[in-house]
Amino acid sequence: MTSQPATQHATQPAGGPRRRDAERTRAEILAVAQSEFARHGYAGARVDEIAELMRTTKRMIYYYFGSKERLYIAVLEKAYSEVRAVERTVDVEHLAPVEAIRTLAELTFDHHDAHRDFIKLVAIENIHQGEHIRKSEVLANLGAPVLDLISRILEAGRASGDFVTEADAIDVHMMISAFCFFRVANQHTFGALFGRDMAAPEHRERLRRMVGEMTVAYLRGA
Amino acid sequence: MTSQPATQHATQPAGGPRRRDAERTRAEILAVAQSEFARHGYAGARVDEIAELMRTTKRMIYYYFGSKERLYIAVLEKAYSEVRAVERTVDVEHLAPVEAIRTLAELTFDHHDAHRDFIKLVAIENIHQGEHIRKSEVLANLGAPVLDLISRILEAGRASGDFVTEADAIDVHMMISAFCFFRVANQHTFGALFGRDMAAPEHRERLRRMVGEMTVAYLRGA
DNA sequence: ACGTTAATTAACTATCTAGTTCGTAAAACG
DNA sequence: CGTTTTACGAACTAGATAGTTAATTAACGT
Structure with missing residues (x-):
């Protein structure tokens, strides 16, 4: 099962430390997660991949959503x-x-x-x-x-x-x-x-x- | 993501060593795999689980089909x-x-x-x-x-x-x-x-x- | 009976992956 | 300006998972 190259989603400017903006970070995670779940299915989507695609770390996903499943539910809702x-x-x-x-x-x-x-x-x-x-x-x-x-x-x-x-x-x-x-x-x-x-x-x-x-x-x- | 209990598929009688029958084993793997892929998706289906559901070992799946992906394709066909x-x-x-x-x-x-x-x-x-x-x-x-x-x-x-x-x-x-x-x-x-x-x-x-x-x-x- | 081969089993490994620990620094607030 | 809270990041862990190695046993022809 090969994976298509995913579109880069980061609205965060490259280079330097990430500026603090809870709302935007949350929204970005949701957007990228939606695309990844849609592309690979629930089990096929990778938490690491979602994090990488938006220039943040996996830690943030757990900070905002707690688990992969809760992230998925948030995307659905x-x-x-x-x-x-x-x-x-x-x-x-x-x-x-x-x-x-x-x-x-x-x-x-x-x-x-x-x-x-x-x-x-x-x-x-x-x-x-x-x-x-x-x-x-x-x-x-x-x-x-x-x-x-x-x-x-x-x-x-x-x-x-x-x-x-x-x-x-x-x-x-x-x-x-x-x-x-x-x-x-x-x-x-x-x-x-x-x-x-x-x-x-x-x-x-x-x-x-x-x-x-x-x-x-x-x-x-x- | 909880998983439903899967129906037992083994036509192989329980207990004792497995009788040797390439055709039947192959067919059983396909049947169980179809059910598991349909139930959990490609990534969600587990090779170990497929093997366990039919009282054989994972090795048989690789013996007959070579890889998870080729098994999936065989099921589709x-x-x-x-x-x-x-x-x-x-x-x-x-x-x-x-x-x-x-x-x-x-x-x-x-x-x-x-x-x-x-x-x-x-x-x-x-x-x-x-x-x-x-x-x-x-x-x-x-x-x-x-x-x-x-x-x-x-x-x-x-x-x-x-x-x-x-x-x-x-x-x-x-x-x-x-x-x-x-x-x-x-x-x-x-x-x-x-x-x-x-x-x-x-x-x-x-x-x-x-x-x-x-x-x-x-x-x-x- | 017996040797050959196809079918089967058990145990192992390398890698991947969800989830964590702990530390840091920017904002908020007094 | 000191303290607290909120947002973030790097490195780590435990368990799961696809795939392998190699030994073992049943079938089958001769």
Whole structure:
């Protein structure tokens, strides 16, 4: 198992002793750790490597986070809460149901496209059977807002007669997420098997339209 | 990071010296390794643990496979070729296009439902950016048969006027796989966030129908 | 029966890795 | 300006882990 060269993350100027800044040091550790966990998995990521990549020592990681596992959990929590922040900015309430759901699908697509480290962290967490996300109360019921939104759109769509299919908000969210997630997460094996890098820019627009049309077509019924 | 108790895999009767059987020993190592890699990831899986779980010694793993990485590759290749074998048994040629594509979607669903270790291995391989699957010629172009099948169904469907949407075989395969893969692979994080275990038996039939309807609806157009 | 070879076992090693100890110096504070 | 607190760094340790060496034993043909 060879390792890719990792990008240098240090915002700390080279040479001379490190200036004291607890906030920045903590934030840097988190950023580098996110990249390393996403790149190598939980067990594959090395505490020494994380330290080295930011011109500090391992000691600081234990000073701020206590253990490798707690660092990993902190990374997960940070990543998930950034996602929540994005989702809250979505305003599709004033749109007609069909356009609302299409827009939501496309925004979800954009979000997955833009946060690839996050996708990998989710994949890693699933390999470990979600044991950390399950522990964290910060992360429980983080999904509620999206579900509310989808529920309202579905109701409006059935009222207007646009949507026929019986499916609840969770199912619809799953359908959209599956498409967006898979495209990014399975890029490499899919590319090897089918000779197309579905996560490459040249396929972006087509697949973005596709997830919207798929969702709308499904809800309209056959 | 706590580890679940692993299921005992030994077909070798306990007690006394091990009977000599190269084929069986090799096969047992592969089976146990598949389970361990799927459970802990590449770096997280332990060579000692694999050996211990089947009442043999680590030396056997090196005797038959040479290194941890080569063992992992062997596991991947075995898993993928089993998949190919299943896909070849699919006979949807005699069905009408709409039923053919729906059946294919549902068979894909069943397959993902039944091979969860395989799904995890794929996820792990993607975390490592597909570096092993890329090396293996056994695995390259393993996807061709499915694509042929889908292509023929799509052509027939457009000829009959059932399908309107312009999408190629790879896109359609991706759409179906995404749904089926996500349901199994992201079971844990999705469950934690939305309070529903989408991979649980009680949701199986509904979601199975859903992937068929989704694909058909998409191809029929809005 | 018996010698050859393939399969198996036990014990060992070099290296890596998470986590620690202890010391220091910059900021904060009076 | 003296003291305390907070941030940082170098070197160390105990245990784990991939990989090896070499002896041993079961199978199998002759």
